[in-house]
Structures are given as structure tokens and as C-alpha cells.
Amino acid sequence: MAAEIRILARGLGFPEGPVAMPDGSVILTEINGGRITRVGPDGTVTRLGPAGGGPNGLAMGPDGMLYLCDNGGSRYVPGHFMGQGPSDDYAGGCIARVDPATGARTVLYTECNGRRLSAPNDLVFDRHGGFWFTDLGKRYAGHRDHGGLYYALPDGSSIREVAYPILSPNGVGLSPDERTVYVADTESARLWAFDVEAPGIVRKQPFPSPHGGRFVAGLPTFCRFDSLAVEASGNVAVATLVTGRITVFAPDGRLVREVPMPDSHPTNICFGGPDMRTAYVTLSEKGELAALRWPEPGLRLNFQR
Secondary structure, three states, rough: OOOOOEEEEEOOOOOOEEEEOOOOEEEEEOEEEEEEEEOOOOOEEEEEEEOOOEEEEEOOOOOOOOEEEEOOOOOOOOOOOOOOOOOOOOOOOOOEOOOOOOOOOOEOEEEEEEEEOOOOOEEEEEOOOOOEEEOOOOOOOOOOOOEEEEEEEOOOEEEEEEEEEEEOOOEEEEEOOEEEEEEEEOOOOOOEEEEEEEEEEEEOOOOOOOOOOOOEEOOOOEEEEEEEEOOOOOOOOEEEEEEOEEEEEEEOOOOEEEEEOOOOOOOEEEEOOOOOHHHHHHHEOOOOEEEEEOOEOOOOOOOOO
16 A cells, blocks of 8 residues: 655745754755745744755754755746756855754855856765765756766865766765765666765776766666665665656665655655654655655664754
């Protein structure tokens, strides 16, 4: 029997980046509107701090602050629920620190190796206190920026290019033993793995890998991959656009399960609750936050309270 899906909040502007908080609330981003938003256990929606930019992925850091991937903003037009290229005031993306109480933001990184960050998308902290993040790259009418995988420290002192270029890197997550960092590529709908040798350092695969990643899995039908979360077992749950599912792959690429969502664009998933079996999913076509009982526990993230 399919799990009951509860809608916790509606009327959100392309929600992404959910973070399960210890009080039962979820803090997420609204890319359309530039907001960081708290959804209470009772469904109360509270916008935190001033709106701006293109807030995308969020993660809790070792200091109790939230860390934000800001894609710089997208242009939203009537009749389209997805952004139509960069916003008119787009000047690049950034990584920022966010106060979870007030929503106040402090910019940490705007470039790496002298190259402006384009559209930072998702991030995950390792047990050492650093974080891996993806930059999706911006898509324009006639071209697109390259994307990449990066590693940075939360004090603003160090940022490192790990793999570049990658077509459209989106979701990022770590295996339970942190020996593997997973990256979901949107346009190719492929899940890649990078073998971690040390914080921010990976062992790259040789040609013909396009970026040094190790291919894990894909699907035979047209779809696009968005963000991901890792189960305690090590399986990888990928938010799958167009087909409207959460697709779960084993580390060896086997298809474990597909969980249908009531939306064509489930974009992000995170786990919370006392037993880590509550899955929170952002439904971005309808602008909703959903919750459901998951078949097995999710991996508790580093610094998740």
C-alpha cells in the first residue's frame, strides 16, 4: 500500500532545500520570490529575513547556522512555474551563511579560482565540518555556463574546485562512511559517484569519464534528476522530475524502488523525525511541501539536531 502523503504547506514559490529542524518544523527555500521560509509542525508558514537572490539548497552547519546555495536569481513569467533564464538583476551566485532564527544572510563565497560562481545549487557537510556543493550553471537562450563540484569551509577561508566542468550537477550527498560523494546530473539524468580520498579530494576515473566521476545509474525513460538524499542503508533517493517520482538506487546502481509523488516536479527530499523515517519532499510545480512515512530510515546528516 502506498504511503499517505500529507501536504504541510501550499502557495510556496518553487520550494527547494528542505532542512528538518529539531522542533518538527522544516526550513526551506523559495527560489521564486527569493525567500527562506519556515513551515511549522502545524503548517504555519513564516518568511525569514528579507527576500533576495535565488536561494536554493540549504544545510545545517557545525555552528548551528544554515548554509545556503544561492543561484543568483531566475526570471519567472506567467504561465511557467520554472524560471526562464537568469533574472534581470543576475550578477552571479554565492554561498552564504543564514541565521535560522532571523534569516539574516552573510555572503561567504562568490568565486573560485578567479571564476565567478554561476548557480550554486545543493550542499552537504562532512563530519570534518567542511561541505561539498554543486554549481548547476545558468542556462541562457543560446548557451549555458559550465557546472561543477566544489568543497569549502564554513568560515569563508577556503574553497576548492573538485570536478569541472560537469554538464548540470544538482543534488549532492555523502555515503554513510563518507568515502563516496554522489552527484545527480539534471540534464543527463545520471547519478555519478566520486571516491573520496580526503576532505575535498577525490580519486578521479580516467577517460572516457567526462569529469572523473564513476557512473552509478540512470533511467531508460525521459526524466531529469534534481536533488537527492541518502538512506541509512546507503541507498540514494533521487528526486526525479517529469516522471514525478523519488527514485531510489543502491550504491551498485540497482533500482531499489520508485515512490510516486502528486507532482511532476518533486525537487528535494530530506529525512527527519525521531526515527528518521519522515520524508519531507518539496513539490515545486504546485508549490507545496509534502511529508510521508518512508520505507526505511534516512541517514542522519552531520550536525542535524
